Amino acid sequence: MKQQSSYRIALTALFAALSYAVFTFLQIKIPVGADMTSIHLGNAVVVLAALVIGGPLGGLAGALGMSIGDFFDPVYLPLVPKTFLCKLLIGLITGFLAHRVGRIGHSDDRSHILRWVILSVSLGLLFNVIADPIIGYFYKILILGKPAADVSLRINFLASGINAVVSAIVSTIIYMSLYPVLRKQSLTLTPER
Numbered sequence: 001m002k003q004q005s006s007y008r009i010a011l012t013a014l015f016a017a018l019s020y021a022v023f024t025f026l027q028i029k030i031p032v033g034a035d036m037t038s039i040h041l042g043n044a045v046v047v048l049a050a051l052v053i054g055g056p057l058g059g060l061a062g063a064l065g066m067s068i069g070d071f072f073d074p075v076y077l078p079l080v081p082k083t084f085l086c087k088l089l090i091g092l093i094t095g096f097l098a099h100r101v102g103r104i105g106h107s108d109d110r111s112h113i114l115r116w117v118i119l120s121v122s123l124g125l126l127f128n129v130i131a132d133p134i135i136g137y138f139y140k141i142l143i144l145g146k147p148a149a150d151v152s153l154r155i156n157f158l159a160s161g162i163n164a165v166v167s168a169i170v171s172t173i174i175y176m177s178l179y180p181v182l183r184k185q186s187l188t189l190t191p192e193r
Contacts, residue, residue: 043087043163060091
């Protein structure tokens with residue numbers, strides 16, 4: 001039990017570092033007036049972490065990694081709380097659907113696993129497509145004012161949509177490619193009850 005807890009903590013730290021690195025160094029920034037948005041694969045790491053180590057730890061890993069990325073970028077610094085909340089919820093939604101509803105950790109049927117991975121990843125990222133721009137809109141009204149927030153909202157919906165589609169494809173391909181190896185080596189985790 002203690003060994004599995006250490007393994008979970010290590011994987012959480014690894015996914016946090018990976019989400020930070022992917023978000024920080026593999027993004028295309030899009031200036032929107034005084035604001036900025038980006039196309040990135042950070043969300044792919046969040047949902048991948050939720051699939052591998054479960055929603056709570058996967059979401060926490062992604063939230064920490066991407067929030068740290070925001071913290072060290074002066075343009076994104078004011079958005080740290082929004083990033084933390086949205087990424088945590090992506091992981092919670094994805095992990096809940098994949099592990100609690102779809103029970104992918106208890107199945108050997110690849111088509112069952114693939115269906116639930118696609119569904120859970122899609123719904124977790126769909127949440128972000130809606131929540132991230134809307135929460136960001138109200139948050140930016142407080143910081144930048146209404147006209148800047150209005151312009152930013154449209155671009156953020158587009159960027160979030162692109163991020164979601166690319167992240168869903170990438171994370172599903174990676175997870176389904178790694179799953180047989182992880183399972184064979186007994187490295188898959190069934191999230192704690």
